[in-house]
Amino acid sequence: MTQLPEKTDRKMGLVIDLDTCVGCHACVVSCKGWNTENYGAPLSDQNPYGADPSGTFLNRVHSYEVQPESGPAQLIHFPKSCLHCEDAPCVTVCPTGASYKRTEDGIVLVNEKDCIGCGLCAWACPYGARELDKAEGVMKKCTLCVDRIYNENLPEEDRVPACVRTCPSNARHFGDLGDPDSEVSQLVAERGGMDLMPEQGTKPVNKYLPPRPKDRLNEEIDILAPLLAPVVEEPKGFLGWLDKALEKL
Amino acid sequence: MHPAPSIIAFSTFSGLGLGLLFWLGIDPTAPTGWVAFAFFAIAYALAVGGLISSTFHLGRPERAIKAFTQWQTSWLSREAWCAVAALVTMGIYAFLLVFFDTQVAILGWIGAAFALATVYTTSMIYAQLKTVPRWNTVLTSALFLSLSIAGGALLSGRVTIGLILLLVAGGLQALWWKTGDTRFKQSGTDLKTATGLGKIGEVRAFEPPHTGTNYLLNEMVYTVGRRHAQKLRMIALVLMLVVPVLLLLLPYPHIFGLLAVISHVAGVLVSRWLFFAEAEHVVGLYYGLR
Numbered sequence: 126m127t128q129l130p131e132k133t134d135r136k137m138g139l140v141i142d143l144d145t146c147v148g149c150h151a152c153v154v155s156c157k158g159w160n161t162e163n164y165g166a167p168l169s170d171q172n173p174y175g176a177d178p179s180g181t182f183l184n185r186v187h188s189y190e191v192q193p194e195s196g197p198a199q200l201i202h203f204p205k206s207c208l209h210c211e212d213a214p215c216v217t218v219c220p221t222g223a224s225y226k227r228t229e230d231g232i233v234l235v236n237e238k239d240c241i242g243c244g245l246c247a248w249a250c251p252y253g254a255r256e257l258d259k260a261e262g263v264m265k266k267c268t269l270c271v272d273r274i275y276n277e278n279l280p281e282e283d284r285v286p287a288c289v290r291t292c293p294s295n296a297r298h299f300g301d302l303g304d305p306d307s308e309v310s311q312l313v314a315e316r317g318g319m320d321l322m323p324e325q326g327t328k329p330v331n332k333y334l335p336p337r338p339k340d341r342l343n344e345e346i347d348i349l350a351p352l353l354a355p356v357v358e359e360p361k362g363f364l365g366w367l368d369k370a371l372e373k374l
Numbered sequence: 375m376h377p378a379p380s381i382i383a384f385s386t387f388s389g390l391g392l393g394l395l396f397w398l399g400i401d402p403t404a405p406t407g408w409v410a411f412a413f414f415a416i417a418y419a420l421a422v423g424g425l426i427s428s429t430f431h432l433g434r435p436e437r438a439i440k441a442f443t444q445w446q447t448s449w450l451s452r453e454a455w456c457a458v459a460a461l462v463t464m465g466i467y468a469f470l471l472v473f474f475d476t477q478v479a480i481l482g483w484i485g486a487a488f489a490l491a492t493v494y495t496t497s498m499i500y501a502q503l504k505t506v507p508r509w510n511t512v513l514t515s516a517l518f519l520s521l522s523i524a525g526g527a528l529l530s531g532r533v534t535i536g537l538i539l540l541l542v543a544g545g546l547q548a549l550w551w552k553t554g555d556t557r558f559k560q561s562g563t564d565l566k567t568a569t570g571l572g573k574i575g576e577v578r579a580f581e582p583p584h585t586g587t588n589y590l591l592n593e594m595v596y597t598v599g600r601r602h603a604q605k606l607r608m609i610a611l612v613l614m615l616v617v618p619v620l621l622l623l624l625p626y627p628h629i630f631g632l633l634a635v636i637s638h639v640a641g642v643l644v645s646r647w648l649f650f651a652e653a654e655h656v657v658g659l660y661y662g663l664r
Contacts, residue, residue, distance in 0.1 A: 127444045143571075153583070178586050185583035187660055189565075193575035200580060201571060205660065214504065220441035220450035239440055242433015244593065245450055248375070251505045251563070253657035256589040262433025319570040322656065324562045325504055333570055 127219045129212065133231035136303030137269055138209050138330035139289065140312055144337045146296035148188055148202030152288035156184040156206070156267075159287035164272045165237045169260035181258045183207070183267045184288055201336055204297070206288070207254035207267035208321065208329035209233050215246035215255060215266075223264070231303070231330060232271055237263045251325045274299075302330050375506065376596045377650035380430040385496060386642050388424025388457075389518060391417045392489040393526025395464050399486030401530075406475040414468040416529065418461070425457055449502055453495035460488035493522045500649075507561035508554040508653045517546045521614075521642055528635050533622050540622075540638070544615035547645060551607055558654050558664070568659045579662025594655035595663050603652050606644055614641025 160183055161168040170180035184206040192198045209226075213233050216224045223239035224246050226232070235246075240263040247255040247264065255266045270286035273279060283290060289297040300309035309332075312318065318332035360368050394417040398404055405413055429435045442458075444451040464485035470476045497518035500509040524539035565579070566572025618634035618641075654664045 127447045150583075179588055181589065182583075185588075187579065187583050188581035189569055189571060190578045190580040191571050191574045191576065192578070199574065201569075203569060205583075217447040218450065218499075218502070220444050220448040220454065221437070222440070222444050239437070240434060241437045241441060243431070243441070243450065244433070245448075245499065247590070247593065248503055248655070249505060251656045253590040253594070253660060257433055257593070259589070264433075321570055322563055322567050324567060325656070335570060336574065 127216050127222050127224060129216055129226055130228040130231075133211075133226070133228055133303070135230045135301045136209075136211070136330045137230040137232055137274070137300070138302045138309075138332070139206070139269075139286070140298040140300070140302070140309045140318060140332050140334060141204055142296040142298070142316075142334040143201055143203065144296075144316075144334060145294045146186075146202040146204060147294050148186055148200075149293065150186050151291050151293060152204055152297060153182060153184050153186055155287040155291035157182055159270060159273070160265075160268070164268050165235070165265070166258055166261035166263055168265060169258055171259050179259075181256045181265050183254075183256070183265060196339070196341060199336065199339060204288075205252060205254070206331075207233060207269075208252060208327070208331040209267075209269065211328035211330060212326060214249040214251075214325075214327060218245045218249045220245070232269045233266070234268055234271065235264050235266055237261075240264050251322050251327065252329075269299075302332065375650045375653040375655060376593050377647050378431045380427045382643060382646045382650065384424040384428035385518070386424070386639065386646050387420045387427070388422075389493055389496070389522040389642075390525040390529060390639065391420025391422070391424060392460065392493050393522035393524070394529045395421065395460065395489040395526070396486045396523060397526045397530040397532065399464060399467065399482035399484075399489065401482070402479070404471055404477050404482065406471050406477070408472075410468065410471040413530065414464075414472065417464075421457075421461065449495050449498040453492060453499065456488055456492040456495050460485055460492050463488055490519065490522070493518055504561075505656050506653050507557040507563070507656070509649075510561070511550075511553070511557065513546065513550045513553065517543070517550050520546050521645075525635075525638060525642065528618065528631070528638055531631060533631075537619060537622055540615055540619055544611060547611065547614070554652070561656075563656045563659065565659045565662070568656070579660070582661055590657055591661065591663075595658040595661060596651060597663065598651070600652060603648060606648055610641050610644035610648065612641070614638050614645060617641075 157168055168181040172178050184204060187203040187205060189201050189203055190198050191201055209231055213226055216226050221239045221241055223236045225234060242257055242262040244257055255264050258265045274284050276284060285299045289299045298309050298312060300307045302309055304310060313332045316334040318334050320329050398413055429438050432438060441451055441454050445455050463481055467481040467485050470478055494515055497515040501514040504510050520543040524543040527536035527539050565577045569577055571577045617637040621630040621634040624630045658664050
């Protein structure tokens with residue numbers, strides 16, 4: 126059903142730390158690896174070894190340059206996947222009921238057997254979280270690795286989304302964002318976790334932790350600057366002669 | 375947004391066909407016999423042809439029937455219901471007119487209402503999308519409805535009302551373009567809110583996630599042809615408004631009327647192409663594009 130649940134028992138989601146993400150794209154690879162052979166249709170590639178390769182991914186890492194008013198520019202790596210919004214616009218537009226939001230944990234899923242591939246849900250999503258698989262003709266999206274997180278056949282440490290499990294810099298965290306005492310909720314409160322495009326009114330469950338303020342080396346130097354000023358402004362002696370001689374050449 | 379030919383053809387032709395059905399439905403002295411047959415055949419060819427072409431862009435057209443289930447939330451599902459209701463009601467109305475010379479006015483009125491409702495639901499598929507600020511306005515529905523009714527009036531040979539409706543539709547089109555140009559900015563969504571990094575400073579897309587293209591860029595970040603947008607707008611307006619109005623003012627309504635219809639349809643097709651090609655989806659921001 127494409128009517129959104131009024132309330133979900135839990136709000137399972139991701140917290141992504143933009144301070145520690147190093148932009149290695151390991152989450153992209155592990156996501157594709159897990160999801161191409163588990164839940165639903167495989168994630169196909171088109172012309173993968175040709176001149177114009179493309180393919181379906183559920184998670185992609187952008188990189189942005191941010192220029193503060195003063196100081197050097199910062200490079201911020203920015204993983205982006207489905208935010209499992211509370212007010213998911215992709216769900217309500219679906220004409221067939223293939224898209225739905227689960228009442229028990231808030232995960233937004235696509236029932237691929239009902240999907241007609243009209244693409245309207247991808248239009249309705251402001252984040253570009255949904256991609257139509259060219260080979261299968263159905264919509265693909267992040268499932269929050271629904272086939273891992275409850276899977277008792279896996280060792281307990283593996284019962285998290287593939288992207289979280291693989292992240293080498295611990296920039297991805299998984300948990301219940303509806304429980305204020307959960308580790309992820311604490312992290313969001315502590316670090317000022319934020320929503321993407323809050324003005325779109327989607328109420329994303331996934332949160333992003335902003336980069337911490339950078340050290341400013343030049344501020345330290347300013348205090349000692351008078352003491353560190355060069356003793357000799359103009360070179361004298363041999364160096365002075367060399368300077369003048371080279372100047373005249 | 376990617377201007378898919380099947381969607382452009384669908385919305386243009388089914389809009390015209392439904393507009394013609396609207397006028398046939400409310401006509402107090404509707405045609406009967408073979409004249410009625412000709413009118414309804416044209417209307418159904420346009421409306422049904424358009425609806426069929428809309429299924430060509432589906433990834434899984436064989437499951438299209440499932441689109442009837444979610445009418446409670448989905449405008450696309452509501453469109454499916456309204457279209458079937460309009461075509462069935464008008465089908466019975468037409469059958470009685472063609473074969474029994476009998477006009478059941480109430481059926482015509484109901485069919486006409488469903489015909490307009492179908493056009494409205496089509497427009498709402500686009501107008502509901504906050505992600506495409508250019509479409510996200512009641513003007514989109516007004517534009518679709520006015521074009522459908524004006525086109526229907528032209529097709530049904532109503533010269534005076536057709537002229538007035540053409541001018542209304544042309545005015546709405548111009549207004550839609552003018553206000554549309556600033557709506558993305560007014561929406562308040564930019565790369566700063568998209569990334570949440572605006573508090574630190576100016577944000578610039580440094581490196582995309584991949585070297586090639588992807589579904590999102592092909593489908594929602596269509597930038598080709600925007601640079602000719604102003605010229606195409608003039609062409610669209612001349613074809614859909616100026617030429618038909620001049621032709622309608624000439625004598626010999628049948629020949630010039632037909633030319634007026636052809637010119638109008640060509641103009642609406644150009645306008646509908648621009649409707650998609652010019653529309654910017656907010657996801658383009660993540661790629662440093664619009």
